Amino acid sequence: LSVNSPLEEIMQIYVSGVDGKSITLNVSSSQKVGEVLDMVEDKTGLMKEQAVLSYAGKNLDRPEQTLKDLNIESSATLTLSMRLLGGHCQVPCGIFDDPKTVSELKEACATIRKAMVQINELSKSVTPLNFNQMTRWVMTKEEHCKNIITTISEYCLCQRVKPAGAPKSPFKTDKDFVDALKAHHAVMVCAMKAKQSVDIAVAGNLEHAVGDWQKMYLPVEEGTEAKANL
Known part of the structure; x- marks a missing residue:
């Protein structure tokens, strides 16, 4: 994104x-x-x-506020964190009973993370053997990212997720349906970004998205809903 006006002074800020x-x-x-x-x-x-940005110990949770409103000046450092899993589901919990698919996606995430670690380690000394091994790990990462995207798009979205009111739809409201779509889309986007990167943080983003998505595909633990609604 560019700054709003060419007449405005550009400043640098940092995000940890x-x-x-x-x-x-x-x-x-x-x-x-x-x-x-x-x-x-x-x-x-x-x-x-x-993502959650914070500055001086306070979360910046109003997207319409400007940096000037928040007294954020040049060379300021913002802190970036991820929204925590847990608590009441943002997506409908336990509506599908498919632990096998969850297990497959989590295994794929673990392989993607391992591939990124290996690529980073091997790149420290680029010998012909290391180059060959890096290539194999890149191909492995690509394959597992593609498998995640295919599973979400061709199986989950085509066969399991149906609009509220449709035959065999598990969704009681349009909001539940839209929230489910967002969770599935987040997994696909994170998998696509993991194909393009060897940054371990990107693997973490994918694992986080799968963690949100899996709530729909695993049985709700006894008492979870009751506690969430207290």
């Missing part, structure tokens, strides 16, 4: 990421929190729906 690394953003004081989140998503792969 979930992996401990910092990124630099060129912004203007009139840019909004929502726009900064878009920039963070572009640089880190962490979807803005999952």
Whole structure:
């Protein structure tokens, strides 16, 4: 994203990421929190729906506020964190009973993370043998990312997720249906970004998205709903 006006002074701010690394953003004081989140998503792969920015110990939870409104000046450091799993489901919980699919996607996530770790390690010394092994790990990562996207799109969305009111639909309201679509879409986007990256934080984003998605495909633990509604 570009700053809002060519006449505005551009300043640099820093964002300390979930992996401990910092990124630099060129912004203007009139840019909004929502726009900064878009920039963070572009640089880190962490979807803005999952991202939480904070400054001086306070969460920046109003996307329409500007940096000037929040007294964020040049060289300021924002902290980036991920929304925690747990509590009441944002998606309808336990509507599908499919632990096998959940297990397959979690195994794929673990393989993707392992591939990224191996690629980063092997790249420290680029010998012909290491180059060959890196290539094999890249192909493995690509295959598992593709499998996740295919499972979500061709199986989950085509066969399991049906609009509210449709025959055999598990959704009671349109909102539940839309929330489910968002959760599935988040997994596909994170898998696509994992294909393009060897950053371990991107693997973490994928695991987080699968963690949200799986709530629909595993039985609700006894008492979970009651506790969530207290």
